[in-house]
Amino acid sequence: MTYRTHHLSRFANLALVALFASTAASAHVTLPPGGATAGTDYDAAFRVGHACKDAQATTGITVQLPEGFRLSEAQARKGWTLASNPREVAWKAESPATALPGAERAEFIVRGKLTDQPGPLYFKVLQTCDKGSADWAQLPGPGADKQAFPAARLDVLAPGVAAVDVRDAWVRQTVPGQSGTGAFMKLSAPSGARLVGASTPAAGVAEVHEMKMDGDTMRMREVQGGLALPPRQTVELKPSGYHLMLMDLKQPMAKGATVPMTLRFEDAKGVKSTLELKVPVGAPEGAPAAGGHVH
Helix, strand or coil: CCCCCCCCCHHHHHHHHHHHHHHHHHCCEECCCCCEECCCEEEEEEEECCCCCCCCEEEEEEEECCCCEEEEEECCCCCEEEEEECCEEEEEECCHHHCEECCCCEEEEEEEEECCCCEEEEEEEEEEECCCEEEECECCCCCCCCCCCECEEEEEECCCECCCEEEEEEECCCCCCCCEEEEEEEEEECCCEEEEEEECCCEEEEEEEEEEEECCEEEEEECCCCEEECECCEEEECCCCEEEEEEEECCCCCCCCEEEEEEEEECCCCCEEEEEEEEEECCCCCCCCCCCCCC
16 A cells, blocks of 8 residues: 555544454455556565465466566576566465475565556466465455455556655644744655655754764764665655754644655666655654754
8 A cells, every 4th residue: 555645633543553463364365565666667566465264375476567568588496496477476385395485475576678658557366385376466456445455566657756655744833933844754656766855834944854863972964876776675754764854944843743744766777767755743653752953
């Protein structure tokens, strides 16, 4: 699931968390959240979370490639055979010793070219195990609130919309007269990206900053050149670490309010994109309670 806009009442946030938890519990062969840009090359990394029901290991993965994804190559795995054609890629463990144990996670990667048309693509995946199989092939339909075996979904995004997933975003509340505060979140970019800037009408300046020790003193400085988001890794912006610094605030940040925010990104080729958010003010339950921001 990828949230392009974060609507921010406490109850809405809890509902999204519950929805994500229920989806994650059922979707065990998935693609990384965040999507991909239409018309670009894309590494589809299918994440296998555990073996089939009552099984001990995954012994095979077969991916059906949808129209809108043109196969370039599939990544081999040591100890597995690999077979492919333009519409299907299949991996099979050569022996029980090379099968994927149920307690381990792994990625099976297919590279291809995406359609120029934005919209969702669905990859049907057959997972075979030492006992039984799981056919992750169900597509959304009318009245289908939850599927037991959903196909892996990829959101193909229009050019200019950042292929970045944002979770757990929040802004630290302030008191009257306070001129600056921080914004925090978790970012992941399936194809990699760099967070190069931000803006909000709630502040005169928004910059990517890092807090780190300089001798015995904790200091904060702007991150020159932006913050790297390695492919398929989560980078957390948090108190006492990387964060967005909002300065020259136009009004106090009151708990329960929302802050519109635009994040700016660049990919490895220098292509620019943005992401529009609505971020809640106030630390969510369990967030680290670090001190204020001091230059």
